[in-house]
Amino acid sequence: MTDLTSDESAAPSTDPVTDWASDYDIFDPDYVTDPFPVWDDLRAECPIAKTERWGGSWLPTTYEDVVAMARMVPELSSSDPIVVRPPDDGPSDHGDGGGSYHTVNAPPISSDPPVHTWSRRLILPYFSPKATAQHEPFTRQLCHDLIDAHIDSGTIDGAAEYAQQIPPRVIAHLLGVDPEKADDFTEWVRGVLEVGLSNPAVRTKYRIKIREFFMGEIADRKKNPGDDLISDLLSAEVEGEPISDLHIAGTCNLLLVAGIDTTWSSIGAALWHLADNPQDTRRLVDDPSMLPTANEEFLRAYAPVTMARVVQEDIEVQGCPMSAGDKILMNFPGANRDPEAFEDADQVIIDRQRNRHVAFGVGIHRCAGSNLARMEMEVAIGVFLERIPEFSLVDPSAVTWAGGQVRGPRQLPIRF
Amino acid sequence: MKIVIDSDKCEGHNRCYSIAPELIEVDDFGYATAAGDGNVPAELEEKARLAVDNCPEFAVTIVED
Incomplete structure (x- = not known):
C-alpha cells in the first residue's frame, strides 16, 4: 500500500528525557504512547515547557494559556505550522503562493491576515454543515464496504484497515480526483506529516509529489472543468483577480495533509477506546443517538492535532521570555485534559x-474542516458499531501510536 | 429567555447549531446567528444553556427575561 521504505518510516531516534520542563521531546516513544502524565506534571510544575530539541519550541499545557496564545494574532504567526523544518527550506511564503518550491504553502493554515481572511472564506462554504452532509451517503457506503471486506474473518485492524482508509477517499471524492489515488494520498500524507516530521528529506520528497500532482490536476481542470472544488477555485476571483495556480495547489495540499491523517487518527483513537471499554460500546450500541455527544468527548480526550506558531517579536508570556522566531506548539490536546477547565478531565465520559x-x-485558525471531520467520525464509528457491536483488542501491547504533531493509533488489531 | 451570538467572537465551530438547530442559523460560511428573534421557548431552555456551555469561543450567551 505504501512505498515509504522501512528506513524512511523508522521511528525517529530520541535521547531519553530526564527533565520534561526544559528538554521535552515530542517524539519520545513513551510520550507518543501516553503523553497525559507528562502534561499533568508540567501543568503543576512548569505550565509552559521549553526544549531545544527538533529546532526548539515552547509547549503550553493549560487550557487558559493554549487558548490565549491561539488568539494572539498577529503576535504569533501561522507562517510555519510544522515544528521541524527541512534545513534546505527558504523563508516561509506566508501562504501567498509565491514562495519557493520547498516552503510550506498551505493557505489558509499557513497564512496570516490579510491573506488568511480571503483564502479561508474561499473554502469555508465547502465545509459548512450543509455542504459536508452531502458527503455523508458516500462516507456511509465506504464504511460498509470496508467492513464487508473483513466481516467474515473475525478480525480487522481498526487503524490500518478501517480508520486510515476513510478520509483519503472522502477527500478524493470532495476534490473530484480519481478514487484510486486514495492509497497514494495515504502514503504522501504519512510522508509529509508523520514520517516527514522528523525526516526533512522524506518530507521534501512528498511535498514535491503533492505539489506536482495538484499542478497536474489544475492544468487538467483548466481544459476540462468539472463540478468539483478545484474547478470552482479556478473560476473564483478575489478583488477581481483570479487566484494563482500555486495558491490553489497550496490549498489542495492543505485539504489533503490536514484532512486525512488528523481524521483517521481521531476515528482510530475512538475505536481504540471502545475496544478497551465495552461498557461504553454497549451504551452506544443500545442508544446510537448518544453518538454526537460521545464523539465530542472522544475529540476532547484524544485530540490528535498540535500545530505550531512562530513568535514575531520578542514577547513574554506567563513569565517566559519568547524571542522572535521561536516556535510554540499549540497544545490543544493538553488543554483538553486540564482539570481547571474540565471536571474529571482525565476520565472519558461519553455523555x-x-x-x-x-x-x-x-x-481565526479554527479547523476549517471540522464539520467534515465530525461527519466522518460519526459515520465511521456509527457504522462500525452497527456492524460489529462487540469487539476487543487482540493484544493491547500490539497497538502502536504515531505522535509528533498528529497523534493516533497506526496498528489497532481488533477481534470480534 | 433569549439566545445571543456575538458575531465578533463566532469562528464557525457549529457546536451550538449541532446542539440546538431549532435556535441557531448558520450561513454558508458556517457562522452562527440566533434564529428569528432569538427567543427561546421553555422546552428548549436546556438546549440553549448547553449551546452556551459548549462554545469554544464563548460567543453564545443567554439573556434571562
Whole structure:
C-alpha cells in the first residue's frame, strides 16, 4: 500500500528525557504512547515547557494559556505550522503562493491576515454543515464496504484497515480526483506529516509529489472543468483577480495533509477506546443517538492535532521570555485534559454534556474542516458499531501510536 | 429567555447549531446567528444553556427575561 521504505518510516531516534520542563521531546516513544502524565506534571510544575530539541519550541499545557496564545494574532504567526523544518527550506511564503518550491504553502493554515481572511472564506462554504452532509451517503457506503471486506474473518485492524482508509477517499471524492489515488494520498500524507516530521528529506520528497500532482490536476481542470472544488477555485476571483495556480495547489495540499491523517487518527483513537471499554460500546450500541455527544468527548480526550506558531517579536508570556522566531506548539490536546477547565478531565465520559473542548483549535485558525471531520467520525464509528457491536483488542501491547504533531493509533488489531 | 451570538467572537465551530438547530442559523460560511428573534421557548431552555456551555469561543450567551 505504501512505498515509504522501512528506513524512511523508522521511528525517529530520541535521547531519553530526564527533565520534561526544559528538554521535552515530542517524539519520545513513551510520550507518543501516553503523553497525559507528562502534561499533568508540567501543568503543576512548569505550565509552559521549553526544549531545544527538533529546532526548539515552547509547549503550553493549560487550557487558559493554549487558548490565549491561539488568539494572539498577529503576535504569533501561522507562517510555519510544522515544528521541524527541512534545513534546505527558504523563508516561509506566508501562504501567498509565491514562495519557493520547498516552503510550506498551505493557505489558509499557513497564512496570516490579510491573506488568511480571503483564502479561508474561499473554502469555508465547502465545509459548512450543509455542504459536508452531502458527503455523508458516500462516507456511509465506504464504511460498509470496508467492513464487508473483513466481516467474515473475525478480525480487522481498526487503524490500518478501517480508520486510515476513510478520509483519503472522502477527500478524493470532495476534490473530484480519481478514487484510486486514495492509497497514494495515504502514503504522501504519512510522508509529509508523520514520517516527514522528523525526516526533512522524506518530507521534501512528498511535498514535491503533492505539489506536482495538484499542478497536474489544475492544468487538467483548466481544459476540462468539472463540478468539483478545484474547478470552482479556478473560476473564483478575489478583488477581481483570479487566484494563482500555486495558491490553489497550496490549498489542495492543505485539504489533503490536514484532512486525512488528523481524521483517521481521531476515528482510530475512538475505536481504540471502545475496544478497551465495552461498557461504553454497549451504551452506544443500545442508544446510537448518544453518538454526537460521545464523539465530542472522544475529540476532547484524544485530540490528535498540535500545530505550531512562530513568535514575531520578542514577547513574554506567563513569565517566559519568547524571542522572535521561536516556535510554540499549540497544545490543544493538553488543554483538553486540564482539570481547571474540565471536571474529571482525565476520565472519558461519553455523555459529558458541558464540553468546551478545543480539539479543532480556537480563534481565526479554527479547523476549517471540522464539520467534515465530525461527519466522518460519526459515520465511521456509527457504522462500525452497527456492524460489529462487540469487539476487543487482540493484544493491547500490539497497538502502536504515531505522535509528533498528529497523534493516533497506526496498528489497532481488533477481534470480534 | 433569549439566545445571543456575538458575531465578533463566532469562528464557525457549529457546536451550538449541532446542539440546538431549532435556535441557531448558520450561513454558508458556517457562522452562527440566533434564529428569528432569538427567543427561546421553555422546552428548549436546556438546549440553549448547553449551546452556551459548549462554545469554544464563548460567543453564545443567554439573556434571562
